[in-house]
Amino acid sequence: MMKKTIWILMLSFLLMGCSNTKQTVKEEKNVKWEESSTLVQEIETDQGTKIENVFRFGDNGKLGIGEYGPFIAGQTQKYMWHFWGDKETLKKPFKVIGISKETGEKVTVFQIQAQNLAPNLGADHSLPSYMMLPKPGLWRLEAYFGDKLFGNVVVNVKEN
Numbered sequence: 001m002m003k004k005t006i007w008i009l010m011l012s013f014l015l016m017g018c019s020n021t022k023q024t025v026k027e028e029k030n031v032k033w034e035e036s037s038t039l040v041q042e043i044e045t046d047q048g049t050k051i052e053n054v055f056r057f058g059d060n061g062k063l064g065i066g067e068y069g070p071f072i073a074g075q076t077q078k079y080m081w082h083f084w085g086d087k088e089t090l091k092k093p094f095k096v097i098g099i100s101k102e103t104g105e106k107v108t109v110f111q112i113q114a115q116n117l118a119p120n121l122g123a124d125h126s127l128p129s130y131m132m133l134p135k136p137g138l139w140r141l142e143a144y145f146g147d148k149l150f151g152n153v154v155v156n157v158k159e160n
Contacts (some may be wrong), residue, residue, distance in 0.1 A: 015037040032059070033138055036141050036153045057083075063143055064123075071139070071157040076132040081143070082123035083150070090117060090125040092146040098131075101138040109133060109141070133157045 027082050041053045054067040066080035095111040109131045120126035133139050137158045143150045 032154065034154060035138065035156045038160045056153055056155065058151040063151045065153055071133055071155050073132060073136045073157050073160045074132065075160060076130050079129050079131055081127045081129060082121065083125045084123055087117060087124060089145050092116065094127060095144045096131065097142045097144070098133050099140045099142065100135060107134065
C-alpha cells in the first residue's frame with residue numbers, strides 16, 4: 001500500500017511539472033512580434049523645419065512612448081513614456097526590459113526608483129527616459145512598475 005501511495009505522489013508531481021512547462025511554452029507562443037501601432041503628426045518648428053512627432057501605442061491601451069527620433073542600434077535617444085492607470089501603481093519603481101526577437105537577449109534599458117506622478121498631455125503619469133538598444137531588429141520593451149508587468153511595446157531598431 002505504501003509503495004502504491006509513493007508512486008501516485010511521484011506521478012502527480014511529474015504531471016504537474018509537465019503541465020507548468022506546457023503553459024510557459026504556450027504563453028511564449030502568444031507573444032506578438034509585430035511593431036506596435038503609431039500615430040504620426042508632422043510639426044513645423046519655429047525655424048520652419050518640418051519634423052515628425054511619433055507616438056507608439058502599447059499592447060494594452062495603458063501606455064505609450066513619444067519618440068524624439070527612431071530607435072537606432074547602439075545610439076542613446078530620448079523617449080517620453082505616458083501611462084494611464086492606478087495612481088498607486090504608477091508611483092512604484094519603473095523598469096524597462098528589452099528583449100530581442102532574433103537572439104532572445106534581455107537587457108535593462110531604463111530604470112528609476114519610485115517617483116511622484118507627473119500628468120502630461122492627458123496621461124495620468126509621464127516619464128522622460130534615455131534608452132539605447134544594442135542591436136538592430138525587433139525588440140519588445142516590457143514596462144514594469146515594481147515587479148509587475150504593466151505592458152509592452154514592440155519597436156524596430158534600425159542599423160547604425
